[in-house]
Amino acid sequence: MDLALLENILFATVRTGTPLLVVALGAMISERSGVLNLGQEGMILVGAACAFIAAYSADSLLLGVIIGALAGALVSLIFAFVALTLISNQVATGLALTIFGTGLSAFLGAEYVGQSIEGMTRVELPLLHKIPLIGPALFGQDLMVYLGLALFALVFWTMRSTRLGLIIRAVGENPQVAHALGYKVLVVRYAAVLFGGAMAGLAGAYLSLSYAPMWAEGISAGRGWIALALVVFASWRTERILLGAWLFGFASILHLLLQGFGYDVPSNLLAMLPYAVTIVVLVFMMSRKGAKGLFAPRSLGQPYHPPQ
Numbered sequence: 001m002d003l004a005l006l007e008n009i010l011f012a013t014v015r016t017g018t019p020l021l022v023v024a025l026g027a028m029i030s031e032r033s034g035v036l037n038l039g040q041e042g043m044i045l046v047g048a049a050c051a052f053i054a055a056y057s058a059d060s061l062l063l064g065v066i067i068g069a070l071a072g073a074l075v076s077l078i079f080a081f082v083a084l085t086l087i088s089n090q091v092a093t094g095l096a097l098t099i100f101g102t103g104l105s106a107f108l109g110a111e112y113v114g115q116s117i118e119g120m121t122r123v124e125l126p127l128l129h130k131i132p133l134i135g136p137a138l139f140g141q142d143l144m145v146y147l148g149l150a151l152f153a154l155v156f157w158t159m160r161s162t163r164l165g166l167i168i169r170a171v172g173e174n175p176q177v178a179h180a181l182g183y184k185v186l187v188v189r190y191a192a193v194l195f196g197g198a199m200a201g202l203a204g205a206y207l208s209l210s211y212a213p214m215w216a217e218g219i220s221a222g223r224g225w226i227a228l229a230l231v232v233f234a235s236w237r238t239e240r241i242l243l244g245a246w247l248f249g250f251a252s253i254l255h256l257l258l259q260g261f262g263y264d265v266p267s268n269l270l271a272m273l274p275y276a277v278t279i280v281v282l283v284f285m286m287s288r289k290g291a292k293g294l295f296a297p298r299s300l301g302q303p304y305h306p307p308q
Contacts, residue, residue: 003132006133007137009257010133010137013137013250013253014246014249015145016252017247017249018148018203018211018245019044019204019211020226020248021148021241021245022148022151023044023203024228025152025199026197026199027196027199029168029199030195030196031172031300032168032192032236032297033168033189033193034172034173034189034301035080035083036091037076037094038090038094038097038098039094039095039097039098039101040225040227040228041098041220041222041224042102042104042224043075043196044101044200044204044223044224045101045102045219045220046101046104046108047072047075047201047202048068048204048219048220049071049208050070050201050204051068051204052109052112052117052208052214052215053067053215054067055209056112061119061209064205064209065205067205068202068208068209069205070201071204072197072199072204073195073197073201075100075197076197077193078100079193080194084186084189084190084193084304090301105217106217114214114215117209117214119142119209119210120144120209120210122140122141122142123141123146125140142210144210147202152241152242160238168192169297170183171188172300174298174299179306185304189304200224203227207220225275226274236297248274251277252274254270255268
């Protein structure tokens with residue numbers, strides 16, 4: 001295997017893993033605050049549809065990215081109101097949000113199916129993109145990939161070194177104690193859910209404006225579910241999410257890679273691997289025993305009743 005082929009594999013791995021990274025970062029923040037939002041898939045689709053429509057209509061990729069993030073945050077606000085204010089079951093509400101988002105994105109994008117735009121182009125950073133092996137993968141991508149890496153650095157720093165990160169973790173571990181210390185639990189959880197929605201919308205914008213600059217129903221292809229599993233794989237740790245996103249990204253292109261090498265392995269079997277692993281992890285996550293074994297936030301998915 002020559003160096004050029006390895007560089008191409010790493011380039012495709014980082015590119016494919018970027019939407020998973022962005023969604024998983026938002027889901028992790030939400031879950032670290034104690035809120036389990038299974039509506040990531042629906043928020044990605046709404047973000048992708050709104051981003052494409054805005055970019056297509058206004059001929060502005062930047063506007064599309066902004067609208068996509070705002071659309072994801074707006075949809076997540078519905079979840080936050082129902083799950084946090086009305087104190088509904090978070091799992092059921094998240095699943096309903098995915099169904100709602102899937103239908104809404106299909107309705108909004110009905111007139112744009114099959115339409116394409118000129119997507120984002122690669123921006124090679126001077127000198128850095130010439131570093132052997134990792135240069136093209138890390139420094140020869142488009143701006144959305146760089147934005148994803150910057151958001152990773154921001155979330156890593158926030159959760160590890162700031163008071164805000166400490167408050168989010170405290171609310172997720174024991175909201176009653178956090179309230180007794182003077183922290184506004186619902187405000188923190190609302191903000192965490194909105195951040196997760198904006199990140200899902202941003203990932204959707206990446207899919208429809210850069211990864212495949214076009215609109216098609218179901219363009220997310222299950223990435224919201226994979227991202228949820230990725231958070232569990234990473235044990236709610238930011239640095240592991242980055243490595244996990246690249247691992248899932250590599251798994252997603254594995255069938256293409258093996259076909260290129262001429263291996264006689266059913267392509268459909270390999271293509272379903274990321275989804276099969278996702279199902280196993282999500283089922284494991286739903287069990288209380290499994291959640292404890294993976295060091296999940298103690299109040300994850302549990303409703304919080306504000307004192308009267």
